[in-house]
Amino acid sequence: IGDNPFVGVDHLSQNSGRAKAERFSQAEKVVEILKFSSELGIKGFVASTHPNLRGVIEHIVKNTDLSRKLTIYPIVPYAQGYVIRMTELGIVGAIMDILKPASMHEKLSIIMKGGIDILTQDVKGLAKAMIDIELLPVKKINIKAVFLHDVVTDLALALKSKEAFDIFINYIKDKYKVTPGLVTKNFA
Numbered sequence: 001i002g003d004n005p006f007v008g009v010d011h012l013s014q015n016s017g018r019a020k021a022e023r024f025s026q027a028e029k030v031v032e033i034l035k036f037s038s039e040l041g042i043k044g045f046v047a048s049t050h051p052n053l054r055g056v057i058e059h060i061v062k063n064t065d066l067s068r069k070l071t072i073y074p075i076v077p078y079a080q081g082y083v084i085r086m087t088e089l090g091i092v093g094a095i096m097d098i099l100k101p102a103s104m105h106e107k108l109s110i111i112m113k114g115g116i117d118i119l120t121q122d123v124k125g126l127a128k129a130m131i132d133i134e135l136l137p138v139k140k141i142n143i144k145a146v147f148l149h150d151v152v153t154d155l156a157l158a159l160k161s162k163e164a165f166d167i168f169i170n171y172i173k174d175k176y177k178v179t180p181g182l183v184t185k186n187f188a
Contacts, residue, residue, distance in 0.1 A: 001037045003047035006030045006056075027055035034066060044071050048149070049078040054101055054137040061140050068142075075147045075183060076134040101136040127164075128171050135176070146172045147181040154186050 004010070008021025024030050030052070034045060047053050053074075060066045085094035099107045110129055135146065148168050156164035165182070172180035 001034065001042050001045055003030075003045070003050065003053070006033075007048065007050045007052055025052075027052070027059040030056045031059050031064060031066070034060070034070060035064065038066060038069050043069060044073060046073045046075065046147075048075045049081070049134045049137065051078075051081060057137050057141055067140065071142045071144050072138055073145050073147060073181070074135060074138050074143065075149050077130055077149055077152065078134065079149065079151055098133050099136070101139075102133075106136070124167050127167050128175075131168070131171060132175075143176065143178050145179040145181045146176060147183050150183040150185050153182045153184045157184065157186050 005020045006024040008017040010017035010020060024033075034056075047056075057072075060070070085097055088094075089097055099110065102110065110132055131146075135143075148165075152164070169180040172178060
């Protein structure tokens with residue numbers, strides 16, 4: 001099952017998308033659908049790292065047995081979320097909001113490593129820090145694969161940047177021990 005209806009994505013109607021986003025604005029409503037789907041034999045949930053995902057995962061872990069039954073397949077990064085957060089909260093506020101699910105040790109580690117990467121202009125390090133930040137909300141649930149969002153995948157394809165794919169694929173395999181995947185709208 002995919003998360004588009006839960007976060008207001010409807011490629012045919014903006015009004016329908018807004019109505020779905022409102023309907024599923026509470027984590028409990030999303031979890032009801034995930035429970036029902038699980039009872040029908042659907043055991044996978046493909047989800048962008050949208051801010052609502054954090055509440056859904058917390059509700060699953062605290063209130064259901066779905067964390068043992070359900071496998072999540074996160075798609076990173078949630079680029080639109082960064083733009084919205086920075087517009088609403090400023091850069092520092094956005095960073096603090098993104099790091100909410102992290103422990104104090106994780107926050108310090110990510111901030112220190114990310115700060116060094118910015119100073120040294122280490123793009124690889126920054127990419128890895130962004131992946132770590134994106135995956136914070138899903139660390140308490142079963143993950144079998146992590147997908148790179150089609151916006152990044154297709155940009156890297158257009159730029160013929162094999163290195164971008166190598167960074168993502170190797171980091172997901174090495175650190176998270178799961179299968180890396182690529183989402184694309186490029187049929188070639």
